[in-house]
Amino acid sequence: MSLRERLEALSGLSGYEKPPPHSGLRMDSNENMALPERFQRDVMEAARRRVDARQYPAGATEKVARAISSYLRVPAQMITVGNGSDQILDMLLGHLAERGDAVLATDPAFSFFVDRCALHGMEMVRVPYGPDMRVSIDDILEASARADMVYLDSPNNPTGHQIRRADLRRLAESFEGVIILDEAYAEFGGYSAYRMPKRYPNVVVVRTLSKSFGMAGLRVGYMVADRAISDVFGRVLQYPYPVSSVSAEAAVLALERAGEASATWDVVREERRRIITALRGYGAFRVFDSDANFVLFDAGRACRRIHKALAEQGIAVRLLGRVGESAGCLRVSVGTKSMNSRFLLAVRDLLK
Ligand SMILES: Cc1ncc(COP(=O)(O)O)c(C=O)c1O
Numbered sequence: 001m002s003l004r005e006r007l008e009a010l011s012g013l014s015g016y017e018k019p020p021p022h023s024g025l026r027m028d029s030n031e032n033m034a035l036p037e038r039f040q041r042d043v044m045e046a047a048r049r050r051v052d053a054r055q056y057p058a059g060a061t062e063k064v065a066r067a068i069s070s071y072l073r074v075p076a077q078m079i080t081v082g083n084g085s086d087q088i089l090d091m092l093l094g095h096l097a098e099r100g101d102a103v104l105a106t107d108p109a110f111s112f113f114v115d116r117c118a119l120h121g122m123e124m125v126r127v128p129y130g131p132d133m134r135v136s137i138d139d140i141l142e143a144s145a146r147a148d149m150v151y152l153d154s155p156n157n158p159t160g161h162q163i164r165r166a167d168l169r170r171l172a173e174s175f176e177g178v179i180i181l182d183e184a185y186a187e188f189g190g191y192s193a194y195r196m197p198k199r200y201p202n203v204v205v206v207r208t209l210s211k212s213f214g215m216a217g218l219r220v221g222y223m224v225a226d227r228a229i230s231d232v233f234g235r236v237l238q239y240p241y242p243v244s245s246v247s248a249e250a251a252v253l254a255l256e257r258a259g260e261a262s263a264t265w266d267v268v269r270e271e272r273r274r275i276i277t278a279l280r281g282y283g284a285f286r287v288f289d290s291d292a293n294f295v296l297f298d299a300g301r302a303c304r305r306i307h308k309a310l311a312e313q314g315i316a317v318r319l320l321g322r323v324g325e326s327a328g329c330l331r332v333s334v335g336t337k338s339m340n341s342r343f344l345l346a347v348r349d350l351l352k
Pocket residue numbers: 029030083084085086087110153156157182184207208209210216219220221
């Protein structure tokens with residue numbers, strides 16, 4: 001294939017649609033704004049003092065892996081660090097599957113992953129969420145017979161639904177290919193499956209500090225996997241220095257303060273409940289339960305109007321439009337109490 005043909009083929013694909021930069025209330029990217037600014041400032045300043053940027057970050061990812069090992073109480077040999085979980089997902093897809101393999105993903109699923117499947121030339125087996133924004137494990141089990149790899153984001157982006165632990169076990173018992181569990185939002189959910197790779201070596205759990213530790217800007221993700229997968233990933237596949245020295249030091253310092261971060265996860269859960277209850281109370285939307293730090297709601301035909309009117313007030317939420325049978329979906333990230341109150345009041349005023 002000539003370069004021109006290759007570029008034409010690539011330009012026909014879609015890439016991840018990044019939210020535009022803006023200075024108002026950011027409630028469109030599922031960041032953890034409930035984490036006090038002071039936390040990240042302290043961590044960044046201390047990290048900067050530890051770092052000599054003239055040097056390559058030798059040993060940095062190993063240090064982060066040891067800090068994650070203490071945080072999760074999982075052996076460090078099962079942990080590999082990457083440039084955000086995006087990069088890990090992309091590498092798993094590119095190296096643990098082959099062009100033309102069938103990858104099972106729910107519909108909807110994290111759009112970046114679905115886009116990357118197209119880029120890597122994978123066939124897709126999609127399992128749709130139902131009208132209640134839940135997915136049936138029986139449907140997943142049945143479809144997995146046609147798949148070489150399974151990807152599940154749980155809690156799912158954008159529905160917020162977390163697959164039950166017992167259902168994941170059923171899948172792991174029956175499916176022999178690689179199962180990627182994307183747990184970007186697990187700290188806000190009911191449980192985490194990060195211990196599964198010990199018992200099921202084909203399960204890889206991908207996690208991130210972007211949401212739980214409010215470090216989206218520093219790009220630190222990791223995976224928990226069987227030692228054989230971790231070894232190959234760390235020694236052969238991963239770049240020599242996937243995260244910067246500042247990011248690595250900041251990650252270690254943040255993980256040492258996991259208690260403070262976890263207090264914000266409780267706040268997010270409480271605030272999530274408040275947003276769901278209030279939006280339901282307005283009587284104009286279908287509002288779905290969530291196990292993540294965001295809430296999906298169907299505003300029907302009003303969704304574009306609401307999205308635009310909120311944007312005009314400096315409040316950014318994610319416009320999704322059709323998700324399954326719900327025609328007008330919006331996704332709002334749970335922010336600080338005052339951000340959430342501003343969002344709720346603005347929506348209420350728009351309904352008057
Ligand atoms: C389900 C899911 N996985 C992974 C990511 C990427 O996270 P990271 O910042 O670690 O690349 C996101 C980000 O929005 C996400 O929603």
